[in-house]
Amino acid sequence: MLTGYRKWSIIFLLPSCLFLIFAYVYPMVYSFIMSFFSYSMLIPGAKPVFTGINNYLSIFNNLAFLNSLRITFIFSIVAIFFQFIIGLFLALAMSANLRITGVFRVFMFIPLMIAPVVVGILWRNLYHASYGVINFFISFLGIPPQTWLGSATQALPAVIVVEIWQQLPVFAFILAAGIASIPTELNKAALVDGCGRMRIFWHITLPLLKPAIIVAFLLRIIDTLRMFDIVYTMTQGGPGTATKFLSLHIYEKGLRFFDIGAAAAQSWFFLIIVLLIEIYFIRLILSRGTAR
Amino acid sequence: MFGLTKSTVEKVLLYIICTIVIIVVVFPLYWLIITSLKYDIDSYIYPPQFFPVNITFKNYIDILFLAQEGNLVKYFLNSLIITTSTIFLSLLFGSMAAYSLSKHYLSIMFRRMMLAFVLVIRIFPPITTAIPYYIILSKFRLVDTHIGLIISHVSFSLPFTIWLMIGFFQSLPAEIEKAATIDGCNFWQRFIRIVIPLSLPGLAVTAIFGFLYSWNEFMLASILTSENAKTLPVVIAGFISDKYLFWGKMTALGVLMTMPVIIFSSFAQRNIVKGLTFGAVKE
Amino acid sequence: MANLVLKNITKKFGKIVAVNNFSFTVNDAEFVTLVGPSGCGKSTTLNIIAGLEDPTEGEIYIDNIFSNNIPPSKRDIAMVFQSYALYPHMRVRENIGFGLKIRRFDKKEIQKRVAETADFLGIGNLLDRKPAELSGGQRQRVALGRAIVRKPKLFLLDEPLSNLDAKLRTQMRADLKILFSDLKGSVVYVTHDQLEAMTMSDILVVMNDGIIQQIGSSDEVYDHPGNLFVAGFIGSPIMNFVNVKIERGVIYSDGIEMALTKQQLDKIATYGYKKEYILGIRSENVNISKSESKIRFEVEVVEDAGAEYIVHLKNGKNRITLISEKDISPRRGEGLNLQFDVNKTHLFDIDTEVAIY
Numbered sequence A: 001m002l003t004g005y006r007k008w009s010i011i012f013l014l015p016s017c018l019f020l021i022f023a024y025v026y027p028m029v030y031s032f033i034m035s036f037f038s039y040s041m042l043i044p045g046a047k048p049v050f051t052g053i054n055n056y057l058s059i060f061n062n063l064a065f066l067n068s069l070r071i072t073f074i075f076s077i078v079a080i081f082f083q084f085i086i087g088l089f090l091a092l093a094m095s096a097n098l099r100i101t102g103v104f105r106v107f108m109f110i111p112l113m114i115a116p117v118v119v120g121i122l123w124r125n126l127y128h129a130s131y132g133v134i135n136f137f138i139s140f141l142g143i144p145p146q147t148w149l150g151s152a153t154q155a156l157p158a159v160i161v162v163e164i165w166q167q168l169p170v171f172a173f174i175l176a177a178g179i180a181s182i183p184t185e186l187n188k189a190a191l192v193d194g195c196g197r198m199r200i201f202w203h204i205t206l207p208l209l210k211p212a213i214i215v216a217f218l219l220r221i222i223d224t225l226r227m228f229d230i231v232y233t234m235t236q237g238g239p240g241t242a243t244k245f246l247s248l249h250i251y252e253k254g255l256r257f258f259d260i261g262a263a264a265a266q267s268w269f270f271l272i273i274v275l276l277i278e279i280y281f282i283r284l285i286l287s288r289g290t291a292r
Numbered sequence B: 001m002f003g004l005t006k007s008t009v010e011k012v013l014l015y016i017i018c019t020i021v022i023i024v025v026v027f028p029l030y031w032l033i034i035t036s037l038k039y040d041i042d043s044y045i046y047p048p049q050f051f052p053v054n055i056t057f058k059n060y061i062d063i064l065f066l067a068q069e070g071n072l073v074k075y076f077l078n079s080l081i082i083t084t085s086t087i088f089l090s091l092l093f094g095s096m097a098a099y100s101l102s103k104h105y106l107s108i109m110f111r112r113m114m115l116a117f118v119l120v121i122r123i124f125p126p127i128t129t130a131i132p133y134y135i136i137l138s139k140f141r142l143v144d145t146h147i148g149l150i151i152s153h154v155s156f157s158l159p160f161t162i163w164l165m166i167g168f169f170q171s172l173p174a175e176i177e178k179a180a181t182i183d184g185c186n187f188w189q190r191f192i193r194i195v196i197p198l199s200l201p202g203l204a205v206t207a208i209f210g211f212l213y214s215w216n217e218f219m220l221a222s223i224l225t226s227e228n229a230k231t232l233p234v235v236i237a238g239f240i241s242d243k244y245l246f247w248g249k250m251t252a253l254g255v256l257m258t259m260p261v262i263i264f265s266s267f268a269q270r271n272i273v274k275g276l277t278f279g280a281v282k283e
Numbered sequence C: 001m002a003n004l005v006l007k008n009i010t011k012k013f014g015k016i017v018a019v020n021n022f023s024f025t026v027n028d029a030e031f032v033t034l035v036g037p038s039g040c041g042k043s044t045t046l047n048i049i050a051g052l053e054d055p056t057e058g059e060i061y062i063d064n065i066f067s068n069n070i071p072p073s074k075r076d077i078a079m080v081f082q083s084y085a086l087y088p089h090m091r092v093r094e095n096i097g098f099g100l101k102i103r104r105f106d107k108k109e110i111q112k113r114v115a116e117t118a119d120f121l122g123i124g125n126l127l128d129r130k131p132a133e134l135s136g137g138q139r140q141r142v143a144l145g146r147a148i149v150r151k152p153k154l155f156l157l158d159e160p161l162s163n164l165d166a167k168l169r170t171q172m173r174a175d176l177k178i179l180f181s182d183l184k185g186s187v188v189y190v191t192h193d194q195l196e197a198m199t200m201s202d203i204l205v206v207m208n209d210g211i212i213q214q215i216g217s218s219d220e221v222y223d224h225p226g227n228l229f230v231a232g233f234i235g236s237p238i239m240n241f242v243n244v245k246i247e248r249g250v251i252y253s254d255g256i257e258m259a260l261t262k263q264q265l266d267k268i269a270t271y272g273y274k275k276e277y278i279l280g281i282r283s284e285n286v287n288i289s290k291s292e293s294k295i296r297f298e299v300e301v302v303e304d305a306g307a308e309y310i311v312h313l314k315n316g317k318n319r320i321t322l323i324s325e326k327d328i329s330p331r332r333g334e335g336l337n338l339q340f341d342v343n344k345t346h347l348f349d350i351d352t353e354v355a356i357y
């Protein structure tokens, strides 16, 4: 009887597996093979030439790649840090259950609804050096107009701000749900025990939120490291290479210069870094699971 | 601040903070809308016009009917076809896979391996597969077709769907499925007649996220399509040139793109929270 | 309608042995109850009969046909679950008719049978409601309707009454008994409630830890429990147990001195002598004696159960209860002379817990 079910179970898995094999496994195997070849599709009739691990070795003296790696990580770390701090704050505010927090919950989603390409264009307008709204606002603080996206030093922070703006709801809602799942009796008991608000926060709320925080970090790291759409329309990696994120760098390597072998090696390198980071976080989550 | 009673000062403070955040969150959307209603000339002036003086629908008419940028209706339909197909296929196949993995008919080792595989796929930065996938598609002559893009969008959505639906299926009461088996259902009938109807809330969550993703996705769409299967995000990005920025047209198209999402998801705000917070907290 | 034979069924979940070498027979139109504490493997046994689980070992015969490999849908059985397991998204009508629909009965036939069944169960007016709009008792009836509408050979009921409140449960107990004797169906009924088992069934199968402890009619398991577990599990209040020694045909323990009958002594002799035994006697077989007696206990607590008193007594290590009419009023600390109905006592091996007589 159960053998029939086993057959069905396999059949149910098949479509998903075929999709994932065609869209992920096959390309990644192809890419893995190509990463050992020098192959430029720009030259008509060119055949791939086997070059061993050359493509990988050249990553380490490829300054443009290393620069992109650096930018991507700065972006990821800074953006997530602020999203976490602000998100935690907003989550606490939302847990207050005032009338305005209801309104707040509704509006918080809006940034997530807007396509990243549109977000990029929109903020490009807001940041504009000569007629942007942001320069207009800061003029009230006595700050002279800035070039923002035109400046090698300001462009990355400017993109970070946009990322924080758009993805804020993720942290805020995950943490709010985490806070909501803390039994209020705990807080009351602590208050009765004479704990102050700050001590409740540090000793009860935060430790109990830890699992939610880890998951939120995991999701945000996956997302920020792949940053592409917003910068594509906002800065196109510029000025110079100030906002050339890894995805953008590999995109250009592969699809503007058609240097397939190098792009493949860089992709694999990128993927392995991401995997290592994520495995670290997943193990954190799993160890929490077994400890329970 | 911790779900306990607040003093008045705290309440006032909360109101002020919330108001500021709401303004920061909403202002860009407002700006998107009013820019689309301005003549381009009014977008270039400083100080900026917060309340447009000359309201116009010229930008909308331009992009919808004057078709300088190609046939917008066609691109809109492309987006619609690709998004709905993505949602349908990823929901169907994803929940099938999730159902199979949430039962114990296959060995635990095998199911763990599949789950790990799915999890790893979820982590892949899309650019790492995009280029080789493009080359493979070109071998199958599937570049710039709906199918090519749909396959990649479905594959992207599957891991999320599978993880979310496994949790959902495991929380269904086991006795109901037993009852269905006794009533004569085979595996497929049990799935489609009992399990799926009971899982509609979970499916709604995944549908919304599938919609958000596929409708707004740019990178794969821009690599895998050029004209025939081009979607709206690619069209918008195409407006950007070094010389001149058509703020009006770009923002008008941005508004047209954003409205369906806001309408679609306003029906399901609660579900969005579920999707965002999925797995992070035990419910 | 059908008979069922289980032969040496064993079911393991990893290292847990849920059902251990389980054999029994259900004859045509017989009402058999599996009774035992929760976790003893009752549901697992029922699932195996239904085909929802494969046994690790053993054979199932339905109507003398080897059925291990027959899928649940082809076994011609119906099952009622503790949670009722109604389909929440279907109306009562569709819930009852679902099994027929899946089996491709034609629409008219389904309609006719659903209406018949609903009338039979007195839920004809509820057919267009969803399960969420029904009370517990009504859901119970719908679940029954879903089972009987297909006129199966064999009914399997897994604690069908345990989600009802006490009053409704008593009534449904009677209703079910009438229902299944009318239907003349073979029934395997599962409950952890010994009273339910006693009142409803032709045959009880008392289980513990996946092992059958005793099979028999209500009278048999009540009057002649096969071992200490059955003696303690069946009956309320729980049977009194005291550790005793036997010397020259007389039982001794704290506060107890009682001569055994010849028959009883013969049984002990054939069984073989032990240093110590466990004596069991039900509360209703302990009487207060007006005259001096060799059994003396002191009153600990008196519970007023309405129609009678339940008197808790103590002497040394021994504690027993008795049920008394309300015409006396024992007080705490009072010493009582008692009399045991010696023919209604039970003696168990203290090590193997097997009944000696």
Ligand SMILES: Nc1ncnc2c1ncn2[C@@H]1O[C@H](COP(=O)(O)OP(=O)(O)O)[C@@H](O)[C@H]1O
Pocket: C013, C016, C017, C018, C037, C038, C039, C040, C041, C042, C043, C044, C045
């Ligand atoms: N699917 C399963 N996996 C592992 N153990 C199970 C499973 N089903 C039941 N068990 C175990 O088998 C034993 C008997 O369970 P069950 O038949 O449900 O008991 P009952 O119905 O008598 O309360 C229990 O110890 C239970 O934990």
Ligand SMILES: [Mg+2]
Pocket: C039, C042, C043, C044
């Ligand atoms: Mg049970």
